[in-house]
Every structure is written in C-alpha cells, then in structure tokens.
Amino acid sequence: MNHQKVYDSIIDRARQEKRRKKQGTYYEAHHIIPLCLGGEGKKSEWRNHLNIVLLTAREHFLCHWLLARIYPDNRKLAYALWTMCIVKEGKQVRYSPSSRAYQEARKGVVKVLKERKGTFTGRKHSEETRQKQSKAQKGIKKSEDHRKNMSKAQKGKVPWNKGRKLGPVPVEVREKMKIAKLGKKKRLVV
Numbered sequence: 001m002n003h004q005k006v007y008d009s010i011i012d013r014a015r016q017e018k019r020r021k022k023q024g025t026y027y028e029a030h031h032i033i034p035l036c037l038g039g040e041g042k043k044s045e046w047r048n049h050l051n052i053v054l055l056t057a058r059e060h061f062l063c064h065w066l067l068a069r070i071y072p073d074n075r076k077l078a079y080a081l082w083t084m085c086i087v088k089e090g091k092q093v094r095y096s097p098s099s100r101a102y103q104e105a106r107k108g109v110v111k112v113l114k115e116r117k118g119t120f121t122g123r124k125h126s127e128e129t130r131q132k133q134s135k136a137q138k139g140i141k142k143s144e145d146h147r148k149n150m151s152k153a154q155k156g157k158v159p160w161n162k163g164r165k166l167g168p169v170p171v172e173v174r175e176k177m178k179i180a181k182l183g184k185k186k187r188l189v190v
Contacts, residue, residue: 007066081108
C-alpha cells in the first residue's frame with residue numbers, strides 16, 4: 001500500500017470541502033507537513049494557513065498513523081501516534097484505536113525509546129539511586145538540608161504572580177467561557 005498516496009488523498013479531500021469549524025461537525029486542525037519535518041503554522045491559524053487543514057477525529061488519527069508508517073524513524077511522529085492511542089479516564093474520547101493500531105503505535109514508541117541515547121533501557125540503577133527513587137515514591141519528606149538549600153535558592157526571587165492585578169472578568173468573556181464549557185461536556189457525552 002502506498003501510504004503517502006492515501007495520506008495525500010485524505011488531505012486533498014479535506015481541502016476541497018473547504019471545511020469550517022462552525023458547521024456542526026467536530027474537526028481537528030492538522031499540520032499537513034508536520035512541524036518536526038519543517039512544516040509551519042499554528043493550529044489556531046486553520047482559516048488561512050496553507051499548511052493546516054481541518055480533519056475529522058478519525059481522519060486525524062489515520063493521518064498520524066500513516067505519517068508514522070511513512071517516516072518510521074521519526075520519534076516525534078511515533079510519539080504523536082502513541083499519544084493518540086492512549087485512552088485515560090475522562091480523556092481522549094474522540095476515538096478508540098483498534099488493537100492493530102495500538103500495537104503498531106506501542107512498538108514504534110518502544111523502538112524509538114530504545115534507540116534514544118541516554119535512556120536507561122536495559123541498564124541498572126545504583127542501589128543509592130534506587131533508594132532515592134523509593135523514598136520519593138513513598139512520599140518521604142525532604143531532608144532538612146534539602147529544604148534549607150531550596151529556601152536559599154528562592155531568596156530574592158519574585159513570585160510570578162506578585163503584583164499582578166486581575167480585574168473583574170468582563171461579561172462577554174464569562175459568557176464565552178460558559179459556552180465553551182458546555183461544548184466540552186457535550187463532546188464528552190457523545
């Protein structure tokens with residue numbers, strides 16, 4: 001199968017339909033040429049950027065699956081496909097990947113992790129490191145020296161929100177936020 005040809009046909013069809021987000025159909029913005037391959041644009045610029053097209057959730061998933069097959073050594077594309085396959089409670093309810101897609105995504109990301117330099121795949125941590133990790137996992141409090149060092153490091157720094165004045169939220173903004181929140185609830189139910 002020619003994966004590039006299938007990918008191009010999905011993109012061409014979406015472009016020809018001149019899709020808009022306010023037509024009642026759920027669309028996701030997709031970079032035709034991925035950023036990791038030199039593509040440009042922000043997803044918010046879907047209205048007027050040539051490198052961004054609106055796809056249905058299914059088309060978006062298929063395009064990332066195809067990109068992972070076209071560029072099997074690209075770790076960013078492998079991660080993108082893997083994150084689309086992960087389904088957590090209350091998150092990512094747009095689609096449920098097939099077992100084949102899940103397996104392929106998982107193998108791709110494992111391959112990339114093994115090839116990546118500096119990972120601990122196949123290596124053993126020292127006993128001291130394992131003890132530190134164990135303490136951190138168990139929620140054991142930091143030592144007194146550690147707390148003093150952290151306090152010393154923060155002396156003289158201004159918190160990011162100090163002196164920041166937040167006025168009242170305008171009514172129009174509150175209404176938009178309320179509508180956006182309702183839209184998210186509806187999507188989760190569907």
